[in-house]
Amino acid sequence: MSAYDDDNIFAKILRGEIPCHKVYEDDVALAFMDVMPQGEGHTLVIPKKSKARNVLEMEPDELAALMPRVQKVAKAAKAAFGADGVMLIQYNEPAAGQTVFHPHFHVIPRFADVPLKPHSGKMADGELLKAHAAKIVAAL
Numbered sequence: 001m002s003a004y005d006d007d008n009i010f011a012k013i014l015r016g017e018i019p020c021h022k023v024y025e026d027d028v029a030l031a032f033m034d035v036m037p038q039g040e041g042h043t044l045v046i047p048k049k050s051k052a053r054n055v056l057e058m059e060p061d062e063l064a065a066l067m068p069r070v071q072k073v074a075k076a077a078k079a080a081f082g083a084d085g086v087m088l089i090q091y092n093e094p095a096a097g098q099t100v101f102h103p104h105f106h107v108i109p110r111f112a113d114v115p116l117k118p119h120s121g122k123m124a125d126g127e128l129l130k131a132h133a134a135k136i137v138a139a140l
Ligand code: 5GP
Pocket: 009, 018, 020, 021, 032, 033, 034, 035, 036, 037, 090, 091, 097, 098, 099, 100, 101, 119
């Protein structure tokens, strides 16, 4: 098991050193728009206090506290975009596709017959992400 890197990008977002388009925050979790969305409304939900690198390393209690927040954001994201479904994804370790080593759940609204964009897509327009965040906030 490698050590948690305090300089990972999500740790920087949590410390306010890097901006994000925030959707939801409480004492346990922060949710914000993925800057390279794989679909409209792609949101990330992360634990605020974790020093785990991924879900496998989280304390069960920590994970149990996070999941209702993931569900809350997933429901809001699906409703906000009138999606047909919503995907919850998370990757553990590089071989599984993990690129940021702070636990996170991807929340991706899905529409019938609209394929998912690649995991490493291009950076989305900031104004669009801001508008999408506002839509999800309104649906929470
Ligand atoms: P992973 O591959 O670790 O499951 O996903 C990391 C996610 O973080 C990717 O979907 C990527 O687009 C997103 N991401 C990487 N850097 C940033 C950033 O600086 N801000 C935001 N909002 N998302 C990021």
